[in-house]
Amino acid sequence: MLEEFVRWIRAYYQRPEGVIHLHETFITDNEHNYIKDCLNSRIVSSIGSYVESLEQRICEFTGAPHAVAMVNGTSALHLALLLCGIQPGDLIITQPFTFVATGNAIRYASADPVFVDIDRQTLGMSPHALADFLERQTIRQSNGFRYHKSSGRRIGACLPVHAFGHPVDMEGIMKICSAFQLPVIEDAAEALGSWHQQQHVGTWGMVGVFSFNGNKVVTSGGGGMLVTQDPDLASAALHLSRQAGTKENYSYWYDAVGYNYRMPNINAALGCAQMENLKIRLQKRKELTDAYQLFFAPYKLPVWQSPPQGVSNYWMQALRFPTEKERNKFVQYTNEQGIHTRPAWRLLSRFPMFANCYTGSLENAEFIEKHVACLPSVIQ
Numbered sequence: 303m304l305e306e307f308v309r310w311i312r313a314y315y316q317r318p319e320g321v322i323h324l325h326e327t328f329i330t331d332n333e334h335n336y337i338k339d340c341l342n343s344r345i346v347s348s349i350g351s352y353v354e355s356l357e358q359r360i361c362e363f364t365g366a367p368h369a370v371a372m373v374n375g376t377s378a379l380h381l382a383l384l385l386c387g388i389q390p391g392d393l394i395i396t397q398p399f400t401f402v403a404t405g406n407a408i409r410y411a412s413a414d415p416v417f418v419d420i421d422r423q424t425l426g427m428s429p430h431a432l433a434d435f436l437e438r439q440t441i442r443q444s445n446g447f448r449y450h451k452s453s454g455r456r457i458g459a460c461l462p463v464h465a466f467g468h469p470v471d472m473e474g475i476m477k478i479c480s481a482f483q484l485p486v487i488e489d490a491a492e493a494l495g496s497w498h499q500q501q502h503v504g505t506w507g508m509v510g511v512f513s514f515n516g517n518k519v520v521t522s523g524g525g526g527m528l529v530t531q532d533p534d535l536a537s538a539a540l541h542l543s544r545q546a547g548t549k550e551n552y553s554y555w556y557d558a559v560g561y562n563y564r565m566p567n568i569n570a571a572l573g574c575a576q577m578e579n580l581k582i583r584l585q586k587r588k589e590l591t592d593a594y595q596l597f598f599a600p601y602k603l604p605v606w607q608s609p610p611q612g613v614s615n616y617w618m619q620a621l622r623f624p625t626e627k628e629r630n631k632f633v634q635y636t637n638e639q640g641i642h643t644r645p646a647w648r649l650l651s652r653f654p655m656f657a658n659c660y661t662g663s664l665e666n667a668e669f670i671e672k673h674v675a676c677l678p679s680v681i682q
């Protein structure tokens with residue numbers, strides 16, 4: 303299969319030689335036009351019409367009533383945690399199968415992650431694992447908050463991740479979190495264009511976060527977006543992202559320790575142009591998944607598709623092998639041939655800074671870590 307795959311993918315991309323990357327940015331005409339316009343306006347930093355226009359486009363596309371543009375998804379996650387009332391020492395329930403930024407943002411808020419297992423189909427947090435952790439390991443105290451029985455620490459929030467763009471079972475997660483009165487922050491960094499039950503991911507919880515990093519479905523070079531239903535939370539996010547400053551009689555007043563997290567106009571110009579053909583981008587990704595599925599079907603290797611009750615944006619193409627050995631052989635061979643593939647993420651709980659965090663049983667996450675390879679997810 304290995305030689306056939308390399309031949310097939312080179313033919314698919316019409317690149318008989320050279321490197322085929324995991325991600326490459328898909329650029330059309332208006333990126334050049336909007337960036338030029340932004341340069342001509344000489345308003346390139348964080349005040350400018352493209353920033354607001356990108357926020358509006360995200361609201362229109364996702365159905366979120368409020369959106370606040372940030373320098374990246376990690377900073378948006380950090381502010382989301384602060385604005386959901388996370389206190390130093392809190393525990394945040396999340397999944398170990400994610401990009402490291404999820405765990406880092408939790409640490410920026412001086413909290414610690416607790417890792418619960420994922421679902422093998424969605425690759426996101428398993429509602430069963432979440433309910434099991436909350437029922438067995440936590441207790442409600444008279445102040446209304448839940449506490450981790452063994453450490454005595456408060457459970458601050460639940461943070462599911464729409465991994466590889468596939469939508470988590472948000473209905474299941476929301477039911478449990480509302481029963482246990484926990485705020486939900488969705489890490490939808492990879493999932494612009496993904497839906498669970500016809501509702502865009504990122505709009506189910508109290509706050510959702512998207513990333514516009516260069517490898518995402520839509521990029522602004524670097525960038526992020528915080529979305530929420532709550533107008534007060536949105537205005538607090540905007541305030542904190544601009545150093546918590548307000549203008550008073552031509553001078554500035556700062557009422558808190560703020561952050562320099564607002565997206566620059568020049569990045570937003572790029573993002574606005576990319577949003578214009580989002581539907582085409584999503585369609586091309588689905589076509590790529592179907593092409594992979596057709597190729598790998600005779601070898602009985604499943605390619606990830608949308609979970610039931612959801613539509614994925616197919617940000618990252620993923621393939622499941624029967625054994626870790628076969629997966630590793632595939633990754634090694636393809637990379638030697640200039641085809642960039644890689645093993646699925648290492649679990650966050652393996653990294654030294656998260657090694658001491660509480661984990662439930664991670665059977666599914668460990669299975670995915672060993673058996674999955676990521677495939678070139680380039681559209682052109």
Ligand SMILES: Cc1ncc(COP(=O)(O)O)c(C=O)c1O
Pocket residue numbers: 374375376377400401403404463465489491492512513514515525526
């Ligand atoms: C799951 C996940 N969370 C958070 C982030 C952080 O986003 P950014 O790179 O824009 O800071 C990323 C990726 O880039 C991600 O993939």
